[in-house]
Amino acid sequence: MKKIVTILGARPQFVKGAVLSRVIQKHTEIEEVIVHTGQHFDANMSAVFFDEMQIPKPKYNLNINGLSHGAMTGQMLEKIEEILLIEKPNAVVVYGDTNSTLAGALAAKKLHIKVVHIEAGLRSFNMQMPEEVNRILTDRIGNLLSCPTEIAVSNLKNEGFDNFDIFIEKHGDIMKDAVEFYSKSSEDKSTIIKDLGLEKNKFVLATIHRQENTDDKEKLTGIFSALEKINASKKVVLPLHPRTKKMLDQYKLKPNITFINPVGYFSMLELLKNCSLVITDSGGLQKEAFFNKKFCIIAREETEWKELVDNGYAAITGASTEKIESYFQQFLRTTKDFKEPLYGENVGEKIYQSILKLIKE
Template sequence: MKIATIVGARPQFIKMAPVSREIRKKFKELIIHTGQHYDYEMDRIFFEELDIPKPDCHLGVGSGTHGYQTGTMLKKIEEILIQEKPDLVLVYGDTNSTLAGALAGAKLGIKVAHVEAGLRSFDRSMPEEVNRVLTDHCSDFLFCPTETAVKNLHREGINDGVYLTGDVMVDSLLHNKEIAESRSGILDELGLKSKEYIVATIHRASNTDRKENLESIVNAFCEMEEIIVFPVHPRTKKYLKKYGLFDKLRASVKLIKPLGYLDFLKLMNHAKKIITDSGGIQKEAYILKIPCVTLRENTEWIETVEDGWNMLVAIDKDNIIRAIHQFQPSSVKHKERFGSGGAAGKIAKYLAE
């Protein structure tokens, strides 16, 4: 069987690494990179660090509006699928690259497999929610990270092809945690001591694109006395500059470039707390048992909140400061809600059946 893996954005490289290792034992893999992310530290660093094979095709689509980006990907992916005739298209997560890959495959009558199927924030104003729902509804194999995800699919009438595999990000984290501990010198490089700093990441459109929201977040960070380390996503950098907030933030927090996975994993593992609006980081904080404050009103990773390790906070300066200061996990409840590793192996096994 020939599998076309379609990826393009940072979290997809981290998700595909363990799956690619497994599927290459049994199948032929063709990697199609849409080019959605293209800066070295959003893209190539992950291929190098995580030993992901070089993409076979690079579409160079880059940035743009949702319609431009998704449409251009769709057109270019279709051309390659017609030429390469894979038996299956494999997509990850909820980005525009995910939707374009799934649609291109489905319209050509090629089977589609979705890793991280069934996630729902129930917020259709979030571009990723539209991508998730549409991708799931044109997929033949739906690999779910959690029981909640399985239930979400059943509620939408999707029953065939649904597999509970656990989360492939657990595989990545378990594979790399000790490697990160021994190889990464990020704490020394930044002059940080374990458990004496907070890590922050922000990149959701709802937080970056709206000036009042971004300003509330910046003001909250600037008023806090704790050391905050903030690897800045390029989208966030663009809007911080556009709204004249970049220099103000830089004066109060440690603003750094986005990090590679090993440095970021080590930085999270030694943090006192994590502040984020990232999907993946909420989960990684849970797995690493680091209290997490999420600057969003909803989450598709509801288990992290249910178990008391993650707190959702509406965007308001005082709310944010209070939450960061006061939030402590409400219980010691900590289960393997995202599986215990081995998700990639299960995916390869189900595809082989």
């Protein structure tokens, strides 16, 4: 039997990894060993989380977190290398753009183990973002680059990846499979809508956590001024990230909106399903808004998911109070069916078949 080692470090990666794990379990040709680096330590990342989400528990938990980028990536590289020498896999699978992603890819490549990068080809074209550095370097040393969109494929071709001895394939977005699968049970798993006394389509869901926003007083003030103004006509609900809370306190900002504690995946799905619109600086939430047929205001200067903007499902506003307010009003008046096939179908199965082909060569 062939073997892969999957490197995961953040909750979104576990959700995406769960899709591929279910496909692997359905077949019998591959054994999967899961490594959790511990990059994003989360009390909710417990046995209950894995049981509820039907995710195989990690064989290894490295508990590496709370360090600088260099120290974190270096420690992960060392520990993952030790695991790969023990497990001797045919390939290592990494997701997205975290330090865990880069460390897993580097450890594998230096041991001449094939690298599968899921969510390859995404670009913000902002080299100030550590995520941009991680994803570019991981793509460059990958053997199978699984792209979620045609734009991602084009990015790789524009960077000359056609000249490398690798496989570039457009499989679609694996998060779409996850949202479709877990949405069926999220209402049974979470009572957040009832607990908060929310009504369907009567509130806006917001998340703000990126360092480029939180650590800039002018930007943070601009975003929360917009949220406060929107809240006057439609309730704004914001799960408060610890970094955002710290900086709001530091800047002595006390916006009049509804703050709640960070929520689990099922609760976030319920908030997405029931809100009227999303305002965020998150990457993944932009797509999850689309999957749940919600317009999205992106409080950043760029997005990796350009097709959402190009097709009128999202708008980039940066931290501008006026732009956020303007697009909020515009999207409330806009109707679209969200049926454009931007992110594919049956993505996990397609990725599985490509991995199988890669490791059988």
